[in-house]
Amino acid sequence: MQEYDFNLNVFPSSREASLVVAKEIADALSLRSSENSSLVLGLATGSTPVLVYEELVRLHLREHLSFKKAKCFNLDEYLGLEATHPESYQEFMKRNLFSKVDILPENAVVPNGKVPYDEIPAYCENYEAKIKDCGGIDIQVLGIGRSGHIGFNEPGSSVDSSTRLVALDDVTRKDAANDFGGINDVPTHAITMGVGTILAARKIYLLVWGKAKAAILADALQGPIDESVPASFIRNHPDVSIFIDEAAGQMLVGR
């Protein structure tokens, strides 16, 4: 078994891994709530975190977990989508988490995909400022795209990039085509937190499930750390925990 310089946790299934991640987030939130202080969460959308959110909702409904002290910032949003569009990340978060727990609406922040074009730079600067005003992100939840992206930081994104407008990679748009009923309806651009924004979080959880992610996971964890696979940059972070299922780990050398 190869030694890794990051914390790699391999589970038989994504469900088992998701329960552990949800419990860690819930414990951190409960601890802060008991101290009457906030926990700042950076959140992802997509299929990867769905079971984590499902478990957090269960803990809220069944085990009194409160989100009143949570401040959530989402990673990204498609440009041009109304908040109410079924594929918007705003809608995703509402459906999977925000409408099901007691988070205060002002603490459930997802980038606005409908910002007028000329206001985007100021909007992005303000997004960064809002995160900083809350004291920075305590826990950042990440998935990985088959392009190697985290958030929508596609190949070529620099390690110190901040929240900004980006063009989506072809691989990313193809992977989203089914959800949008065809590639032509997949937005071409998005607003995303930067790699630098993500790396500024105090703790990072990267979650990766399924064999479709095995090759890019191996590149991210065992290839060079550079802009060709932006997810590789998380290996430079001092507190990153990686949760994978067996299928996602099948191309890691030394396993």
Ligand code: F6R
């Ligand atoms: C989503 C996000 C993306 C996804 C990634 C994986 O907010 O930032 O980086 O985490 O594209 O997507 P899924 O989980 O659908 O495979």
